[in-house]
Amino acid sequence: MAVQQQRASTGALGLLGRLTLRREQMEALIPFLVLAAVLMLVIPFAPGILDLFVIFSLITGVLIILTTMYVRAPLDFSIFPTVILFTTIYRLFLNVATTRSILSNANAGHVINTFATFVTGSNPVVGLVIFIIIVVINFVVITYGAQRIGEVAARFTLDALPGKQISIDADLNAGIINEEQARQRRRQLEREADYFGAMDGASRFVQRDAMAGIILIIVNIGAGFAVGMLQKGMAAGEALTTFTNLTVGDGLVANIPALLISTATGIMVTKAATDETVGLSVITQLTSQWRALAISAAFLFVISLVPGMPKLFIWSSCAVLGFLAWSQRRSELADQVAGLPEGALPGAAGGPGAPGEPVERLSPEEEARRNLEQLLSVDLLELEIGYGLIPLVDKNQGGDLLERVNNIRKQVAISLGFIVPPMRIRDNIVLKPGEYHVKIKGSVVAKGELMLDRYLAMNPLGADTQIEGIEVQEPAFGLSALWISTEDRTRAETEGFTVVDPATVLATHLTEVIRNNAAELLSRQAVQELIDMIKGKYPAVVSDLVPDKLSVGDIQRVLQLLLSEKVSIRNLPVILETLGDNAGLSKDPEILTEYVRINLGRQIIADYLDDEGKLTVLTVDPRVEERVASSLQQTTTGTIPVLAPKYLRELVGSCTRHVQAAIAKGLTPIFLVSPRVRPYLRKILAKVFPGLVMLSYGEIVGEIDIRTIATIMDPEGTKKEGEE
Secondary structure, eight states: OHHHHHHHHHHHHHHHHHHTOOHHHHHTHHHHHHHHHHHHHHSOOOHHHHHHHHHHHHHHHHHHHHHHHHOSSGGGGTTHHHHHHHHHHHHHHHHHHHHHHHHHHSOOOHHHHHIIIIITTTOHHHHHHHHHHHHHIIIIIIIHHHHHHHHHHHHHHHHHHHHHHHHHHHHHHTTSSOHHHHHHHHHHHHHHHHHHHHHHHHHHHHHHHHHHHHHHHHHHHHHHHHHHHHTSOOOHHHHHHHHHHHHHHHHHHHHHHHHHHHHHHHHHHTGGGOSSOHHHHHHHHHTSOHHHHHHHHHHHHHHHTSTTSOHHHHHHHHHHHHHHHHHHHHHHHHHHHTTOOTTOOTTSTTSTTSTTOOOOOOOHHHHHHHHHHHHHOOOSEEEEEOGGGHHHHOGGGTOOHHHHHHHHHHHHHHHHSSOOOOOEEEEOTTSOTTEEEEEETTEEEEEEEOOTTSEEEEOTTOOOOOOOOEEEEOTTTOOEEEEEOGGGHHHHHHTTOEEEOHHHHHHHHHHHHHHHTHHHHOOHHHHHHHHHHHHHHOHHHHHHHTTTTOOHHHHHHHHHHHHHTTOOOOOHHHHHHHHHHHTTTOOOHHHHHHHHHHHTHHHHHHTTOOTTSEEEEEEEOHHHHHHHHHTEEEETTEEEEOOOHHHHHHHHHHHHHHHHHHHHTTOOOEEEEOTTTHHHHHHHHHTTSTTOEEEEGGGOOSSOEEEEEEEEOOHHHHHHHHHO
16 A cells, blocks of 8 residues: 555656646745635735636535545545644635725625626525535534544554554564564554554644635625625625625635535545445445345335326336346356356455456366465464363463463574474364374374363472373473372472473473474575575675575575574574675585584574573583594585494494483583584484483683583594503
8 A cells, every 4th residue: 555655656747747847836835725725815916817826726626525535545645634734724815815805996806706697697695505505514414423423433443553563563573574564564553553643633624624715704794795885886786796696606616615625535535445436346345245135125116106206217216226136146157057056246445356356267277276286285384282281272271372482482582583483373173182183294293182171280390299191292302200190289399390382382392393494494485585685784794605605505405504503593693794705715515504603602502501601511521523524425425424334433432421420410411522523423422311411612602611521532542542
């Protein structure tokens, strides 16, 4: 809508600019006209010039009401409140000028004289009655209704503003829209609130304008009668007739544009319910129900049987309504055959065929093909639940899982630096009632089972207590846990158990699954979107790297390697700068990843420091590192270490003993090795120790106190020393 409005204004400016003035001159046109209107208060104008001013007022009123009929949304004519102010002031100033001319010269120009004679039939009484009717209609009906609707619209718009902002934030967190789209929607809400607030005040100008018209006609008739008799020597009847005709003509000329603008105001404040033009909405919606048309035709036919009724006109109207009813009924039947739901009439508001929503009619073969294509599509992230878990998703039953998923995506975006793709949640009758499966690219990567009528209790401190429950393993971390009844919840919490509800169990499991599989969830399209986002702020960084040095696929592989070790890629500018600096040295993603990790060293190390700022690690004998480095072989899937099976088995066994000893002491086993072998040694040990943390010396930044609890010795070197 904003784009449409911008194009319209740009097109109008361009057209007027080509015809008359440059844009700078056009900007001064409105202030010039306002000052010219002010002159009408102090300078008497000739009747010929007043004719131009009166015609301009009439044209403005017609143009405004036609514009309101063709706009699709209120903000397409956002300047309307200001236009109301300008036109109201203009008409009041024009009333002053015409009143001066009438009282001074008994003449206000040809236009007012024409309205005073031709429109009223030279009968001042008829003219006065017509004028009073127009003023009453304008003041009592149109302006009052427009003012009331404006007040209600402004109030409801402001009341709904927080909810709409929350909805925008939810869509942004869910990845449905990006930051730029969210910013545009927020700006749209601000403009709507400002518009309806301004319309609430502008409608009062229209109402007071109608009241001023009533006062002015009384003043003009009385003052004209006095001026005609006392100053111009007219007879009482002549003075009353002359000045009443001129005053009524002046009032009609002033109130017809006021009536048009009042009607336009009512149209604009009622536009919030539809995004179509007024003409299209009236035609499509009034003729969309064939039953209403048919009953109306039958009712008119009955009315025509009353003696004295104009039968020819009524029967013609019956024929037209009957034809429309038959056409709509036939169209509805055709739509049902084509597979459209009854009531979704083409062209009707909200139905297929509405403007911007063309009806797509598919043949049975095309429909079958589309269904098959939908079956072939694979969601990147999916959650399947048994029917017993539907209450977790259903908001009507108090379920908040959708909101929890949005919060998870937000947390992951903050911690890992990328937007998790939307998760599709669907029920699967094949699963057990409380069972759920988490799928990535169509494959099950995690599963679990919940009991909605119980709580999951875990005993992290190992307290020796007896609580009745169903023994299970907590799905996220594999801890021993119990499904306990609601009555035992308070007792379990008192005795030191960690007690969580089923929705929290599922949300925690989803969080861990997403974090552990973040590398697989980072698609190439997502990487391109991240690069585009960075390009707006750091264009030199991106243009120097992509596509001359590295492709999007190469960058994706580096980011996936970082995410696979839970390294946040939120600091993407530093990552891209590092890749740009070192892409000339190597195109190997693993080597490039090591360069990136060195530059992100402070960020990486910070996650593993203890409360005293110390880093507790397991180191590796330099002979082991040398052995691994000398065994590297290049394959089609990358560089891998090729060690003798016996040596590898003994090395893994030694690492296992030290890792278990560290865990027994309550420490997180962290390996510290040289950068040249870190990725390859991790390939060996990560298969045995999932979630292994392996740092390199290059990542140690600043003065960090390193405490070594053990060193992994070379198995062969240990044997030789033992033999000697």
